[in-house]
Amino acid sequence: MPSGEYDPDTAEPHWQRRWVDEETYAYPDEPVDPNTAFSIDTPPPTVSGSLHWGHVYGSILQDVVARFHRMYDSEVFYPFGYDDNGIASERLAERELDIRHQDYERREFQKKTREVCQQYEDEFTEKMQGVGLSIDWNNTYRTISPEVQRVSQLSFIDLYEQGREYRQEAPAIWCPECETAISQVETEDDEQDSHFHDIEFAVADIDADAPDAFTISTTRPELLPACVAVFIHPEDDENADLVGERAEVPLFGHEVPIIADDRVDMETGSGIVMCCTFGDQNDIEWYQAHDLDLRVAIDESAHMTAVADEYEGLHSSEAREAIVEDLDDAGALLDRWEISHTVNVHERCGTGVEFLVTEQWYIEVLDKREEYLQAGRDMEWFPDKMFTRYEHWVEGLQWDWLISRQRSSGIPFPVWYCEECDTEVMAEKADLPVDPLSDDPPLDACPECGAESFVPEDDVLDTWATSSLTPLINAGWDWDAEADEFSMDRPEIYPMNVRPQGHDIISFWLFHTVIKCYEHTGEVPFESTMINGMVLDENREKMSKSKGNVVQPDTVLEEYPVDAARYWATGSAIGDDLPYQEKGLRAGEKLIRKLWNASKLVESLAPEPFPDEPEGGLRELDRWLLAELDRELEHTTARLENREFSKAREELRSFFWNTFCDDYLEIAKQRGDDSAAYTLRTAHRRFLKAFAPVLAHVTEELWHDMYADDVGASENAADAPADDAPADDATDSIHLADWPEPFGIDADHDAGTAAMSVVGALRRYKSENQLPLNAELDSVEVYADVRGFEDDITGVMHVAEFRIHPDSDAPIETVVTGIDLDYATVGPKHGNRVGDIEAALASEDYELDDDELHVAGVTLEADEFSLKKARQYAGEGELLDADDVVVIVRNVE
RNA sequence: GGGUUGGUAGUCUAGUCCGGUUAUGACACCUCCUUGACAUGGAGGAGGCCGGCGGUUCAAAUCCGCCCCAACCCA
Numbered sequence: 013m014p015s016g017e018y019d020p021d022t023a024e025p026h027w028q029r030r031w032v033d034e035e036t037y038a039y040p041d042e043p044v045d046p047n048t049a050f051s052i053d054t055p056p057p058t059v060s061g062s063l064h065w066g067h068v069y070g071s072i073l074q075d076v077v078a079r080f081h082r083m084y085d086s087e088v089f090y091p092f093g094y095d096d097n098g099i100a101s102e103r104l105a106e107r108e109l110d111i112r113h114q115d116y117e118r119r120e121f122q123k124k125t126r127e128v129c130q131q132y133e134d135e136f137t138e139k140m141q142g143v144g145l146s147i148d149w150n151n152t153y154r155t156i157s158p159e160v161q162r163v164s165q166l167s168f169i170d171l172y173e174q175g176r177e178y179r180q181e182a183p184a185i186w187c188p189e190c191e192t193a194i195s196q197v198e199t200e201d202d203e204q205d206s207h208f209h210d211i212e213f214a215v216a217d218i219d220a221d222a223p224d225a226f227t228i229s230t231t232r233p234e235l236l237p238a239c240v241a242v243f244i245h246p247e248d249d250e251n252a253d254l255v256g257e258r259a260e261v262p263l264f265g266h267e268v269p270i271i272a273d274d275r276v277d278m279e280t281g282s283g284i285v286m287c288c289t290f291g292d293q294n295d296i297e298w299y300q301a302h303d304l305d306l307r308v309a310i311d312e313s314a315h316m317t318a319v320a321d322e323y324e325g326l327h328s329s330e331a332r333e334a335i336v337e338d339l340d341d342a343g344a345l346l347d348r349w350e351i352s353h354t355v356n357v358h359e360r361c362g363t364g365v366e367f368l369v370t371e372q373w374y375i376e377v378l379d380k381r382e383e384y385l386q387a388g389r390d391m392e393w394f395p396d397k398m399f400t401r402y403e404h405w406v407e408g409l410q411w412d413w414l415i416s417r418q419r420s421s422g423i424p425f426p427v428w429y430c431e432e433c434d435t436e437v438m439a440e441k442a443d444l445p446v447d448p449l450s451d452d453p454p455l456d457a458c459p460e461c462g463a464e465s466f467v468p469e470d471d472v473l474d475t476w477a478t479s480s481l482t483p484l485i486n487a488g489w490d491w492d493a494e495a496d497e498f499s500m501d502r503p504e505i506y507p508m509n510v511r512p513q514g515h516d517i518i519s520f521w522l523f524h525t526v527i528k529c530y531e532h533t534g535e536v537p538f539e540s541t542m543i544n545g546m547v548l549d550e551n552r553e554k555m556s557k558s559k560g561n562v563v564q565p566d567t568v569l570e571e572y573p574v575d576a577a578r579y580w581a582t583g584s585a586i587g588d589d590l591p592y593q594e595k596g597l598r599a600g601e602k603l604i605r606k607l608w609n610a611s612k613l614v615e616s617l618a619p620e621p622f623p624d625e626p627e628g629g630l631r632e633l634d635r636w637l638l639a640e641l642d643r644e645l646e647h648t649t650a651r652l653e654n655r656e657f658s659k660a661r662e663e664l665r666s667f668f669w670n671t672f673c674d675d676y677l678e679i680a681k682q683r684g685d686d687s688a689a690y691t692l693r694t695a696h697r698r699f700l701k702a703f704a705p706v707l708a709h710v711t712e713e714l715w716h717d718m719y720a721d722d723v724g725a726s727e728n729a730a731d732a733p734a735d736d737a738p739a740d741d742a743t744d745s746i747h748l749a750d751w752p753e754p755f756g757i758d759a760d761h762d763a764g765t766a767a768m769s770v771v772g773a774l775r776r777y778k779s780e781n782q783l784p785l786n787a788e789l790d791s792v793e794v795y796a797d798v799r800g801f802e803d804d805i806t807g808v809m810h811v812a813e814f815r816i817h818p819d820s821d822a823p824i825e826t827v828v829t830g831i832d833l834d835y836a837t838v839g840p841k842h843g844n845r846v847g848d849i850e851a852a853l854a855s856e857d858y859e860l861d862d863d864e865l866h867v868a869g870v871t872l873e874a875d876e877f878s879l880k881k882a883r884q885y886a887g888e889g890e891l892l893d894a895d896d897v898v899v900i901v902r903n904v905e
Numbered sequence: 906g907g908g909u910u911g912g913u914a915g916u917c918u919a920g921u922c923c924g925g926u927u928a929u930g931a932c933a934c935c936u937c938c939u940u941g942a943c944a945u946g947g948a949g950g951a952g953g954c955c956g957g958c959g960g961u962u963c964a965a966a967u968c969c970g971c972c973c974c975a976a977c978c979c980a
Binding site: 014293397398400401404405408514515516518519545546548550552553554583584585587588589590591593595596598599601602605606608609610611612613614615616617658659662665666673674677678681682772775776778779780782783784785786787808810832833834835836838839840841842843844845846847849850 | 908909910911916917918919925926930931932933937938939940941942943945946947948949962963964975976977978979980
């Protein structure tokens, strides 16, 4: 039985260890009914460092969902994975070991990366367990594992066979430092110092009207050799004469067309701009729109190509200085000044990105925008509003999905190319996973040309191309060679019930998962998605290393119980950002303590053996309490089903604290009968269960202290409501017990509420008169039907003489103190005369005539207003304010 | 620069979709009170021009427009 103070430092690690050791949350090996399987597609954290507070926040919300559904209706599949196949993990290994991936052969480097990741993952796992997550630790995966590589490569081949992938030479964003194509997501803006250069271009073959030269402003003179056109805005009258002429590029001498295009920013520099292949996104659009030449001046490692003539081999930054100097010597550099501008850089290394034309694999998405939009609509969104982000993302898509990455670490493309004719040769599904760099292609000769040598693809897949398969990884998706079709080990969990994740990656993780799984299975992979907000610091600012406001989970959990952190995390409306606030944690501690102390009192008021419902039935108050609890639990259930964590938590907390502890427990102290004992135990057990998803540890501790051993016995208790019979597993853990279903108890809600109002009024009376709460009151009269509650009221409030008048009118006078208008009817009916009516009422210039009110020249019917009344009592004693109940107390002090 | 979401007492938040005149709860603050668990408790109090400016309406925290601030996404 609970005694003394609750000690989370001992209890929490104890239960966490036990949950893991006993495999409390293991998903069954045997087949599960699809109707009762509840699956959660948890976000696999990128292995790039330590666990941060955002992970803790998101994980707790997922865990509350998992714990609720495990008790409520389901076998819960709650897996966990690590995303360790991407650039982030590669960078982590480089940092940790102080090495460069370029210095190692791919396999060797991958091995090192895996070792480093393993250490971080072990630490991560330990911390996740320290948060008390009810994850099934038998169902974990690493995205770099052979099993996941197989899934990822199968996915690539399946999409290829469906004709949804193509290889194309196209401009791609390129990091010259990392020497890889990167996606737009991996870039960010950086404010950098630079120079603007005014460079004079000569016009070739001048005709009479056109000027013979013009000026171009650029920050990147080293791109002059890549210049393929010059653009002028169609509304630029000043330079209109130049359109249609040809310009001569200084130093390099080649001629380029001068073209009108409205994408020119007339405000920048001279308003005349050169197009180079490629300096920025605009250049790519122009290149494609106007079918321009391709002149690549900068190579993969940012060195100048042969196109740059004498500058070939120089690094682009060296070339820039040399070209500027030579322009100056040639008299073509008209001006040069310092500026600061935003540069698109690679987020991992801070290097300015280039655009290179390379051969890359793409997944086609643009052709199916409408279908993918519908897939988004088919999911239930918590909260609804987050769907808009998905919608806008899909509607705004402009490129197919680039999945090639030139990295050392990652999952290889399972493909070779014929050395002669470049025919693509896919791996056999049965052979996956393969690494083309070390494995042979499945053919001896090219099916097209018969050549016998092949070139392996040495790119790896974008990490999103793999992490977008988590539902299939979880379901054990694979190729069944015998049946010649895809199969799943656990078909019952797919489509998965919930995809929880942050709103920052709706356009990546969620979108990509939806489309890939949809293409593979023909089904939208999620029944619902639950989008959590970001964690902010106590000042509502985002946490970042540079600001130094990052909250370390370890630091918090040294000071507060995990249950307090879980309480804090459930204080958010789903989708809203949540500031880290210590007071939120302190409030959690208070509730934990209250629950503990109340449990001690229940234990002492209703000692074992576990009481049965008395023969004669329950007392009025006890029935009322259980009926109210019924209602409350229905609310809590609905709130949790709708992922309204904050409301579920607050409503339950308030009912427990105010109604159960403040009101009911105080009354139960005065009574020692079986009815109270039964009610205390029954209500208490239900509170523990209802709090269990959030306060996972303290409820487990109390459950084992008070109920776990009695589970078998109580099932035999004749009068225990059948619905509340604990599940068999409940001897092991409250988290395996059944969620409390309503008893359907009948009680007089109004009478009980009135009785509680009376008690509250008397308590207030004592407090205001500075009386101790156990002071005796001489006489109390109540004008309401609270029959059946008399003894409880007098017991807890120590009333010597208590009389109730269920039917008779109270000996009080009511005085009309004013008029309340029913605006819903008066407003529409009298429109702008309402102002006059209000003014007249305020100056008491009105007349009451039976049911009618004459005011400001209009007549209001009875249902259009109500009388504001004050109650007055002239007799002996004092009239108390007890909601609508008239309570008169007489007391000689 | 564009989009999405949010802005409510010192702090966090409910209410906003569907307009109705006393704006919810908690923390902190002030006053009082030891009831057989909890003073880390209980009772009460004070504290808000609902981000700003306009508009619609008899009536706006709520609807509309513009602006400011923040987070996220995209340029």
